[in-house]
Each structure stands twice: as C-alpha cells, then as structure tokens.
Amino acid sequence: MPPASRTEAPAPIVERLALIGAGLIGSAIARAARATGAARAIVIADASAEVRARVETLGFADHVAADVADAARDADLVVLCMPVARTAEVLAAIAPALRPTAVVTDVGSVKASVARAAGQFLALAPRFVPAHPVAGTEHSGPDAGRADLFAGRWCLLTPVAGTAPEAIDLVGRFWERLGSRTATMSPEHHDTVLAVTSHLPHLIAYTIVATASDLEQVTASEIITYSAGGFRDFTRVAASDPAMWRDILIANREAVLAVLARLQADIAEMADAMARGDGAVLEERFARARAVRRGVLDAGQA
Amino acid sequence: MPPASRTEAPAPIVERLALIGAGLIGSAIARAARATGAARAIVIADASAEVRARVETLGFADHVAADVADAARDADLVVLCMPVARTAEVLAAIAPALRPTAVVTDVGSVKASVARAAGQFLALAPRFVPAHPVAGTEHSGPDAGRADLFAGRWCLLTPVAGTAPEAIDLVGRFWERLGSRTATMSPEHHDTVLAVTSHLPHLIAYTIVATASDLEQVTASEIITYSAGGFRDFTRVAASDPAMWRDILIANREAVLAVLARLQADIAEMADAMARGDGAVLEERFARARAVRRGVLDAGQA
Numbered sequence: 001m002p003p004a005s006r007t008e009a010p011a012p013i014v015e016r017l018a019l020i021g022a023g024l025i026g027s028a029i030a031r032a033a034r035a036t037g038a039a040r041a042i043v044i045a046d047a048s049a050e051v052r053a054r055v056e057t058l059g060f061a062d063h064v065a066a067d068v069a070d071a072a073r074d075a076d077l078v079v080l081c082m083p084v085a086r087t088a089e090v091l092a093a094i095a096p097a098l099r100p101t102a103v104v105t106d107v108g109s110v111k112a113s114v115a116r117a118a119g120q121f122l123a124l125a126p127r128f129v130p131a132h133p134v135a136g137t138e139h140s141g142p143d144a145g146r147a148d149l150f151a152g153r154w155c156l157l158t159p160v161a162g163t164a165p166e167a168i169d170l171v172g173r174f175w176e177r178l179g180s181r182t183a184t185m186s187p188e189h190h191d192t193v194l195a196v197t198s199h200l201p202h203l204i205a206y207t208i209v210a211t212a213s214d215l216e217q218v219t220a221s222e223i224i225t226y227s228a229g230g231f232r233d234f235t236r237v238a239a240s241d242p243a244m245w246r247d248i249l250i251a252n253r254e255a256v257l258a259v260l261a262r263l264q265a266d267i268a269e270m271a272d273a274m275a276r277g278d279g280a281v282l283e284e285r286f287a288r289a290r291a292v293r294r295g296v297l298d299a300g301q302a
Numbered sequence: 303m304p305p306a307s308r309t310e311a312p313a314p315i316v317e318r319l320a321l322i323g324a325g326l327i328g329s330a331i332a333r334a335a336r337a338t339g340a341a342r343a344i345v346i347a348d349a350s351a352e353v354r355a356r357v358e359t360l361g362f363a364d365h366v367a368a369d370v371a372d373a374a375r376d377a378d379l380v381v382l383c384m385p386v387a388r389t390a391e392v393l394a395a396i397a398p399a400l401r402p403t404a405v406v407t408d409v410g411s412v413k414a415s416v417a418r419a420a421g422q423f424l425a426l427a428p429r430f431v432p433a434h435p436v437a438g439t440e441h442s443g444p445d446a447g448r449a450d451l452f453a454g455r456w457c458l459l460t461p462v463a464g465t466a467p468e469a470i471d472l473v474g475r476f477w478e479r480l481g482s483r484t485a486t487m488s489p490e491h492h493d494t495v496l497a498v499t500s501h502l503p504h505l506i507a508y509t510i511v512a513t514a515s516d517l518e519q520v521t522a523s524e525i526i527t528y529s530a531g532g533f534r535d536f537t538r539v540a541a542s543d544p545a546m547w548r549d550i551l552i553a554n555r556e557a558v559l560a561v562l563a564r565l566q567a568d569i570a571e572m573a574d575a576m577a578r579g580d581g582a583v584l585e586e587r588f589a590r591a592r593a594v595r596r597g598v599l600d601a602g603q604a
Binding site for chain 1: 411436437438440455456458485494495496498499500501502503504505506507508509510511512513514515516517519520522523524525526527528529530531532533534535536537538539540541542544545547548549551552555558559561562563564565566568569570572573576577579581584585587588589590591592594595597598600601604
C-alpha cells in the first residue's frame with residue numbers, strides 16, 4: 001500500500017451518521033459533515049413530510065427517512081437534533097434498532113434533563129453523550145443550517161459518571177472535525193452557565209419586545225420604524241423559535257429563575273439610582289459591562 | 303449660462319458646515335457630507351488635542367478648531383455632536399459668534415432637555431432645530447464614523463412651537479442629502495418612543511451583562527467563552543460609551559422609568575409562569591415578540 005499522500009482527504013470519523021431532525025442544527029451538521037468528510041454516509045429523519053421533501057431537494061443527505069428507527073438502524077453515530085422535550089420518546093423508538101456499538105449524542109440547549117432521560121435506557125446510557133454546540137442563528141428549518149455554523153464555536157460535552165470514555169472521545173472528534181472547539185463539564189454546571197449566557201438573555205429579549213408592543217403611548221409601527229437605536233438587537237434574539245425556547249426555559253427553570261432573581265434586584269437598583277439622579281452608579285455599572293464586551297471580542301466569540 | 307448637465311454634482315446644502323465634536327457621529331457626518339457634497343467647507347471642533355490630531359491625520363475636515371466659537375463663526379449650519387449634557391454650555395459659547403442667519407441643530411438621543419436648553423437663548427431659539435439621527439454602532443471616536451452610517455436610517459426632527467420653518471427645512475434637506483429619511487414629532491413624544499426603542503434596551507443590556515459578571519457559580523471566563531448563545535448580542539449593545547449613556551438615561555429618566563415599571567411587571571409574570579411550569583404563557587409571549595421582528599425586517603431596519 002502506498003503511503004498516504006499529503007492531499008488525501010482525512011478518513012471519516014464515522015461510516016454512517018444518522019441525524020434525527022432536519023431543522024437549523026440538523027441541516028447544519030449534515031452540510032458540515034459532508035463538507036469536512038466527517039461521515040461516509042448521512043441519513044436524516046424528520047417527522048414532517050414537507051421538511052423531508054425539502055431535504056431531498058436540497059440534497060445534503062444520502063438517505064431521508066420518516067421513521068427515526070429506520071434512520072438509526074446501522075448508524076455508527078446518531079445525533080438527536082429535534083426538540084429536547086422529545087428526547088425520551090425518540091430514545092425509546094430508536095433503542096431497539098441500534099447497533100450494539102452505536103454512539104448516540106444530542107444537541108439540546110439543556111443537559112441535566114437530557115442526561116436524566118437517557119439514564120432510563122440502561123443498555124444505551126453508557127454510549128449516550130449529552131452535548132451542546134453553542135452556535136445558532138435566529139433562522140429555522142433545513143434551508144438555514146450553513147456548513148460553517150460551528151466553525152470556531154464551542155461544543156460542550158456533558159457526560160455523566162457512567163458514560164464510556166470511547167463514546168466521549170468519538171463525539172469530541174466528530175465535533176472537532178466540524179470545526180468546533182470542545183470542552184467537558186457536568187450537565188448541571190452546563191445548565192447554570194447557559195442559564196446566564198443564553199437562556200436568560202432570550203427570556204429578557206422576548207419579554208422586552210412583547211412589553212414594547214403592548215404600550216399605549218407608542219405605536220407598534222413607531223417601535224419598528226425607529227428600532228435601529230438598540231431595540232432591533234433584542235428583536236433579533238426574540239426571533240428564535242417560540243416552542244423551542246418555551247421548552248428550554250421550562251426544562252432549565254430552576255437555574256434560570258435563580259439568575260433572574262439577581263437580575264431583577266439589579267434592575268431595581270438601577271431604577272432607584274435613576275430616580276435619585278445618581279449617574280455615578282449607572283456609569284460604574286455600564287463601564288463594568290463594557291469591559292465584558294472586550295473579553296468577548298478577545299475570545300473571538302463576537 | 304448653459305443648462306445644468308445631468309452629470310453635474312448637486313449644489314451643496316450649505317456653504318460652511320461646523321461640527322462640534324469629532325466622535326462617532328461627528329466624524330460620520332463629516333465623511334457623509336464630503337461624500338455627498340452636502341457642504342462646500344467643513345470645520346470641526348473638538349475639546350481633545352488627541353482627537354484633533356487624529357482628525358488632521360484622517361483628513362475628513364477642511365479646518366480643525368480647538369475653540370467651539372471659532373468653529374461656529376461664519377458657519378451656515380452648526381451641528382452639535384458632543385454629549386447632550388454640554389448643550390447649554392456650548393450654545394452659550396457659540397451664540398455670540400454666530401452669523402444672524404446661521405441654523406443650529408444637534409444629534410442628541412434625548413430631545414426635551416435639549417429643546418429646553420436651547421429655549422434659554424432667545425435670539426438663537428427660532429433657528430435651533432433639535433434633531434436625532436437614529437443610527438449608531440458600539441464604536442466611538444473619529445475613526446469610527448463611516449460615511450454610510452445614516453444611509454436608510456431615520457433622522458427625527460423635533461422642532462418646538464417657535465422654530466422657524468426655513469430652519470426645519472434646511473436641517474431636513476441636510477439629513478436627506480446624507481441618505482437619511484426624516485420625520486417630525488414633538489420632543490416629548492420623541493423621548494417616549496426612544497425610551498422604548500433605545501434607552502431601555504441599553505439599560506437592560508448593560509444591567510444583564512453586569513449581573514452575569516457578578517455571579518459566583520459561573521466564572522467571567524465561562525460567560526465570555528460561551529457567549530455565542532445570545533449573551534454576546536447584549537454585550538454588543540453594552541459596549542457603547544458609558545458616560546454618554548449615563549447622561550441619556552438621567553436626562554430621559556421619567557420616560558425610561560415609566561416603561562421600565564411595565565417591563566419589571568412583565569418579567570415578574572414570566573417568572574411566575576416558569577415557576578408554575580406554565581409553558582403556554584411563555585410561548586404566547588414569545589410568538590408575539592417574534593412577530594415584531596418580522597415587522598423590523600419588513601421595514602428595512604434590520
């Protein structure tokens with residue numbers, strides 16, 4: 001056999017990749033896996049006939065299935081890309097069809113509830129690696145997932161005590177091939193970190209946009225027309241899928257409510273300072289917040 | 303005299319334009335006025351020697367002055383681009399130097415307090431047109447103001463009862479030449495609209511970023527590293543100049559506090575729904591917020 005040439009494509013991470021759900025994340029994984037040669041064959045399942053037809057047209061999968069067990073059969077790696085609330089139901093459906101060596105992972109934004117759901121499937125649990133690619137846009141559906149969505153973004157792996165090291169290793173190498181950086185933490189710590197960096201920001205953005213649209217003194221048309229002064233950034237965050245965010249916030253409500261209580265106290269403190277005309281309190285807080293932005297830029301996450 | 307050819311550059315709106323302040327907005331006006339031929343000559347004043355040196359290097363003005371009265375002398379249009387808190391002080395300094403026909407306007411994010419400050423200068427008041435270009439970025443300083451900053455953005459004119467119609471007309475035509483759309487409303491209504499679309503979003507973004515950086519359970523490094531899930535959009539808004547936003551929020555505190563009280567009540571309602579596990583309340587609110595985003599996109603303000 002001749003030595004590998006320098007221009008030879010890297011070997012695939014898995015032979016057969018199954019994706020359950022062809023929304024933003026599922027379609028982005030499919031495109032990224034194809035672009036990077038991470039899998040030799042890609043099968044994708046979606047419950048919606050309309051979405052399946054669109055996937056066929058877009059052509060980013062080798063096979064399209066209606067049934068999740070059909071998609072998971074013969075796969076080396078199964079990635080759950082549907083809403084987290086359906087995790088237990090999908091695991092129950094695919095477990096009997098899985099190869100004994102198949103590794104299963106997910107992309108959900110909450111991890112403790114997903115890890116608990118997977119823990120119920122004793123034969124599968126050691127090969128289930130809860131994971132969360134911290135990437136996204138406000139767009140949804142199979143047209144939205146770009147191949148570079150994960151490039152330079154973090155994918156957090158949140159294994160539990162019983163997770164097999166080889167399974168963690170495989171999922172980590174898969175995400176690194178797609179361009180992600182990976183880190184490992186417990187499901188519970190993940191949920192606290194994400195409550196701060198993602199779940200609370202979405203809750204507040206949705207709420208402020210809804211509050212604004214309810215005011216009597218200002219018309220909806222005015223709010224929209226003059227949104228360029230800051231409001232439009234909130235509307236962008238608030239453009240994400242409402243059902244998905246309902247599920248995330250309910251699943252992680254304990255951590256989100258704890259951080260929210262702190263935020264409410266801080267907002268009340270700012271309101272008091274404004275009522276007193278105490279600009280120094282505002283400026284100190286604003287300067288501290290601005291320094292965090294510098295950190296985000298330096299970390300290459302802007 | 304031959305008829306004007308089709309390719310002839312449009313006549314300048316004013317012969318001599320004076321800009322007081324060479325920050326983001328002042329430098330963007332200078333670049334836009336030069337790019338569109340809105341003024342035959344541009345003079346810019348800034349209190350900082352460092353900024354003046356930078357303006358000389360960047361070369362977007364014909365004259366650079368340290369003294370505001372020197373800059374305003376002989377100008378047809380003076381645009382105040384320094385912090386709103388300095389409005390009365392700058393008007394007092396330039397009033398004796400102004401030509402009797404000179405028009406003065408500003409770019410401040412609050413308008414009732416600016417209109418009141420200008421009203422104290424009786425000889426000048428009819429020629430002072432409070433205005434607010436609703437455009438900006440999180441960047442500051444003379445390097446930051448791009449010539450296209452105002453293209454397609456709204457500039458709100460907020461004249462009072464005594465403002466001369468010719469002055470309003472001149473300021474409107476000036477902003478339209480820079481690429482803006484213009485609308486007219488009272489200073490008080492402006493301040494309510496902007497409390498919702500700009501001032502409250504900035505206050506909340508600053509507060510949530512500061513709250514996050516104060517938490518014990520999550521390190522600042524984790525917040526920064528995993529900010530791509532929504533938090534980084536808040537840090538972008540919170541990257542704006544702290545002293546400027548302190549002034550805006552104190553100057554418009556009455557309108558901001560009124561809207562903030564509504565937001566606090568709505569946040570408490572969302573927290574109650576989460577604590578009860580009532581996802582329907584969240585989803586209804588989220589769907590309503592998402593519809594506003596559609597409006598922002600349709601209005602071309604995204």
